[in-house]
Amino acid sequence: MCGIAGQFNLSGEAVDRDLIRRMSEFLVHRGPDGDGIHIDGMIGLAHRRLAIIDLSEEGCQPMTTEDGTLWLVFNGEIYNHRELMEELISCGHRFRSRTDTEVILHAYEEWGRDCLARFNGMWAFALWDSQRKELFCARDRLGIKPFYYALAGNSFLFASEIKALRVHPEIGRRPDDEMVAAFLAWGLADHTDRTMFEGVLQLLPAHYMVIRKGGIAEHAAFWEVTFNPALESRPDSDECLASQFLSLLEDAVDLHLRSDVPVGTCLSGGLDSSTLTVLINRALHRGSPEMEPPRQDTFSACFEDEQFDESTYVDIVVESSGVRSHRVYPATDTIWADIEHLLYINDEPFAALTLYSQYCVMREAQREVKVVLDGQGADELLAGYIAYQFCHIRGLSRKFRILQAARESFGLLRHHRDFLRYGLTQSFARKSRRSHLCLEKPLFPRYHGTLGEALETDLMRANLPYLLHWEDRTSMAFSLEARVPYLDYRIVEFLASLPADQKIRNGVTKFILRKAIRGLVPDAIRCRMDKKGFATPEEVWMQGDMSEKVLEILSSETFRNRPYWSADAIEKSYRDFLVGKATYSSEIWRMVCCELWLRRFIDPVAS
Numbered sequence: 001m002c003g004i005a006g007q008f009n010l011s012g013e014a015v016d017r018d019l020i021r022r023m024s025e026f027l028v029h030r031g032p033d034g035d036g037i038h039i040d041g042m043i044g045l046a047h048r049r050l051a052i053i054d055l056s057e058e059g060c061q062p063m064t065t066e067d068g069t070l071w072l073v074f075n076g077e078i079y080n081h082r083e084l085m086e087e088l089i090s091c092g093h094r095f096r097s098r099t100d101t102e103v104i105l106h107a108y109e110e111w112g113r114d115c116l117a118r119f120n121g122m123w124a125f126a127l128w129d130s131q132r133k134e135l136f137c138a139r140d141r142l143g144i145k146p147f148y149y150a151l152a153g154n155s156f157l158f159a160s161e162i163k164a165l166r167v168h169p170e171i172g173r174r175p176d177d178e179m180v181a182a183f184l185a186w187g188l189a190d191h192t193d194r195t196m197f198e199g200v201l202q203l204l205p206a207h208y209m210v211i212r213k214g215g216i217a218e219h220a221a222f223w224e225v226t227f228n229p230a231l232e233s234r235p236d237s238d239e240c241l242a243s244q245f246l247s248l249l250e251d252a253v254d255l256h257l258r259s260d261v262p263v264g265t266c267l268s269g270g271l272d273s274s275t276l277t278v279l280i281n282r283a284l285h286r287g288s289p290e291m292e293p294p295r296q297d298t299f300s301a302c303f304e305d306e307q308f309d310e311s312t313y314v315d316i317v318v319e320s321s322g323v324r325s326h327r328v329y330p331a332t333d334t335i336w337a338d339i340e341h342l343l344y345i346n347d348e349p350f351a352a353l354t355l356y357s358q359y360c361v362m363r364e365a366q367r368e369v370k371v372v373l374d375g376q377g378a379d380e381l382l383a384g385y386i387a388y389q390f391c392h393i394r395g396l397s398r399k400f401r402i403l404q405a406a407r408e409s410f411g412l413l414r415h416h417r418d419f420l421r422y423g424l425t426q427s428f429a430r431k432s433r434r435s436h437l438c439l440e441k442p443l444f445p446r447y448h449g450t451l452g453e454a455l456e457t458d459l460m461r462a463n464l465p466y467l468l469h470w471e472d473r474t475s476m477a478f479s480l481e482a483r484v485p486y487l488d489y490r491i492v493e494f495l496a497s498l499p500a501d502q503k504i505r506n507g508v509t510k511f512i513l514r515k516a517i518r519g520l521v522p523d524a525i526r527c528r529m530d531k532k533g534f535a536t537p538e539e540v541w542m543q544g545d546m547s548e549k550v551l552e553i554l555s556s557e558t559f560r561n562r563p564y565w566s567a568d569a570i571e572k573s574y575r576d577f578l579v580g581k582a583t584y585s586s587e588i589w590r591m592v593c594c595e596l597w598l599r600r601f602i603d604p605v606a607s
Helices: 017-025 081-090 100-118 177-186 238-256 271-287 311-321 335-346 354-365 378-382 387-398 402-434 451-462 464-476 489-496 511-516 538-543 547-554 567-578 587-606
Strands: 002-009 034-040 043-049 070-078 121-129 134-139 148-152 155-159 207-212 215-221 263-266 297-301 324-328 371-373 481-483
Touching (some): 002 017, 002 070, 002 121, 017 034, 043 121, 070 081, 100 121, 177 587, 238 489, 263 271, 263 354, 271 311, 271 511, 297 354, 311 324, 324 354, 335 354, 335 464, 378 451, 378 489, 387 402, 387 451, 402 587, 451 464, 464 481, 538 567, 538 587, 547 567, 547 587
Parallel strands (some): 263 297, 263 371, 371 481
Antiparallel strands (some): 002 043, 034 043, 134 207, 148 155
């Protein structure tokens, strides 16, 4: 994992070397192990290296081919690079390193743009073809790695993070009010190619671009996923499907463990991360049959408040697997200073303080390892959120499967009664606070369709892209590579092909996963129905230790003069919450965070 940046002067004139150097400097946290710049007339490429595969100097970037016609800057990992290298060698290609970066160059030489379909991994790269005089840019299927770009003057500029683009005096100077409104009202971000900075765009997941003199010549998708609309499996298919899933997941874990540096695991105590921890242990033992296997390091967030603490479940995994456990205890003593850093790293406001737990876990992990595996994506693929249950019941009802819809409804009440009560209360609180916003609030149909439609929306637009944004920034803030095995594209395609009852059955979420890991993961975790996943006691903090600072922000002149909200109504609503007259909802934090973001990124350039 690394940081990349570059400039393509569309008029054919020479690029600005100093601009490219300064863009690179803003990405040093993404790659402290080395840096490089390649400039050739109208093209300039910059790279910051975090060495993970082949730690030698042969892995330095920008990297070129033997004849110097192709130049590449690449951020990410191609997990099947060994297999692709063997195939390319059989086609006559010669390699001077063991890096996946060089595999991309030779794959492009051999297959052109079709090389993207052969990659299994996470990537964002820009490849300069000096013969065609074109820049080929691509982003992985799920958007695990970021790629931002902007057009300014006669230049196309790109970077791994927005802050590097904002080095240019014409880029990211104003907020995109429509994106800010979507964030404030619905907590949405990364759901389109637009960002909260006007004129700064992102290459969408599973897309590529070709830039030539004059501008963007091609912009298209190279992959898509469609969820099976069927509701039921064959009665005898459960065991077979669970076995296939486990086999795919174990192979994905094996691939994601490929590294020349130490690898650890984020362990929340929930179903997804606990499963990864157990499968990683199995993989380590398979890889060391005749010697003591390396001991796995896990990293967890714990709390003194039992309502949010998952130490009990972390303990179960640690005791059953023998992993080495590292724990952090996020608290409010340094939270405001950390939030300042989080905003800088994230580039855009973030929707909930859940991000702070992840930030603290990554900060702890970088002291021990250079790579972590995490469980992102499982909820969107396996219908882990309770709201998906309503989509499933709706789909059954529309097909007149009344008895099945009734069974699912009873299962929902049986397993998730407390969450339903909480969700109903939150719905009213959020609707009330959205009325305090002054901008038009764009609607976003997230849970209005069938289960398959909702999962597809969350996977590619509404939820996962934002979570992956967090994952990338919180890990790279500490020069740490985060990997997400559940998002191996083979797993995505397999789970998308399954009927709805393999995800939800009788109110039980993630049905196929629970069946696949029976006997591997302790039942106390395998049969859990509650969900936290590095949660933070946001409501408790906002009513307690953080309240003084929050009131200061809400009553400030800058907050009161913003066009986005009714400051008096928001301050009154928050004060009512402090004295127990109103329910908390995350809209309050979003407004506070948005105000801090405006102060940090927008106000200084507007003054």
